[in-house]
Amino acid sequence: MSGFTVGLAILGGLVLAALVAWNAWTTRRNTPRQAELPVAMAPAGDLVQERTEPVFDAEPLSPMPPPPERKPGLDGLIDVLARIAVDVPVSGEAALAALPPTRRAGSKPFAIEGHNDATQEWETPRVGQRYNGFQAGVQLANRSGALNEIEYSEFVMKTQAFADAINGSPEFPEMRDEVARARELDQFASTHDAQLGFTLRARNAAWSPGYVQQNAARLGFVPGAIPGRLVLPAHMPGGPPILGLAFSTQAALSEDPSHSAIREVTLSLDVPHVPRSEQPFVRMRDAAIALAASMDGLITDDDGRVIPAEALDAIGADLESLYDTLDARDLSAGSPQARRLFS
CATH class of the missing domain: 3.30.1400.10 (ZipA, C-terminal FtsZ-binding domain)
Structure with missing residues (x-):
């Protein structure tokens, strides 16, 4: 075999080795990094590595359910409030039956609270309680924008329907004032x-x-x-x-x-x-x-x-x-x- 042929063979071998090395490096580079495998203690005291898949790459972990969070009550700072007077206390069962099926007016949260006759505190109506008054509220603004006239009108209709069902008398604030307040709050929040x-x-x-x-x-x-x-x-x-x-x-x-x-x-x-x-x-x-x-x-x-x-x-x-x-x-x-x- 001539020296030229030997040289070509060596060169070909080097090129092949370079390609193999390149492919190995590319494969390693593109392989996602894996979580570390757990290490267990052997009976004799030597460390051994268990041949098991790490728990993080198994099926998605189920989160621990958070403890129940008490829903914050209505607040005149960020809600339109309409008081509902009643002549006689209303049971929690009657109040719950009269609540509207949805808790929104347009894109704004809507809620009704009762004034508990025993505790004298505002709360969401509950079974077994009696209420000597109610208030309805709709949020003035959120990240979807300010309360508008259409949403305010829906708030009035939902509140009026609830009041009629419990023989109550609602008192609504002026729509123009509340919509203006909503726009000012929305401007502050956006900024x-x-x-x-x-x-x-x-x-x-x-x-x-x-x-x-x-x-x-x-x-x-x-x-x-x-x-x-x-x-x-x-x-x-x-x-x-x-x-x-x-x-x-x-x-x-x-x-x-x-x-x-x-x-x-x-x-x-x-x-x-x-x-x-x-x-x-x-x-x-x-x-x-x-x-x-x-x-x-x-x-x-x-x-x-x-x-x-x-x-x-x-x-x-x-x-x-x-x-x-x-x-x-x-x-x-x-x-x-x-x-x-x-x-």
Whole structure:
């Protein structure tokens, strides 16, 4: 065999080896990172690695049901209120039977409360109780806009029908005044609403759902009610989650999640819903930095631009001013009124 032929054979072998190495590297790079397998202690004291699939890449985890949350009552700050006088106390059974089938007037929440004859407190009518008066309310504004004339008229009709059923006499405030109040509140809410979101993008290898869940769990996140969503629970039972972490629902519901490739996740904070005392932005910033470091990712905005650490600190400073403004309006972040208004 001539030297030239030998040279070609060697060159061909090198090219083939390079292709094999390239394919192996590409395959490894494109394979989603997996959650770490659990490690168990052997009887003799040696560490052994169990040959089982990590629980995070099994079927989606079922979230623990949150404790029941007491629905906040009507409030003249954010509701139109119409008092309903009655000549004699009305039973809870009669009041419940007279309630309208829907609890909305257009896009606005609608509710009726009774003044409990025994406790002297306003509450949603209950069986076995008696009520010496009622009030109906419709929310002035929410994230769908301000209460308008058509919605106010629907509120009046629903309230009047309830009052007629219990032999009550309603008293309605002036529609023009309430609609004007709704527009002013909506303007304030639109100017002071804040829903923050950071996107974590994979630098190199994609992530499996189990890998994302495992890293997020180390920071306190738990599965949410929707597949592909994790939440950081509030300290107070029944409170709204502090943060949300979302990725592809399709990936979460895949028959084999370990092969689902996720290249980005979204970390979110609904500012008016979380009390300032929870330090939600600090926890959001720290969670983003920790996840980016542990998962080899980048913190970016919606357009893919990397967000530097100093920019994160500036956002936090702006939020303090927003919290002060909400406090001054008696709509402190995390309060029942703020959560209803910004919904």
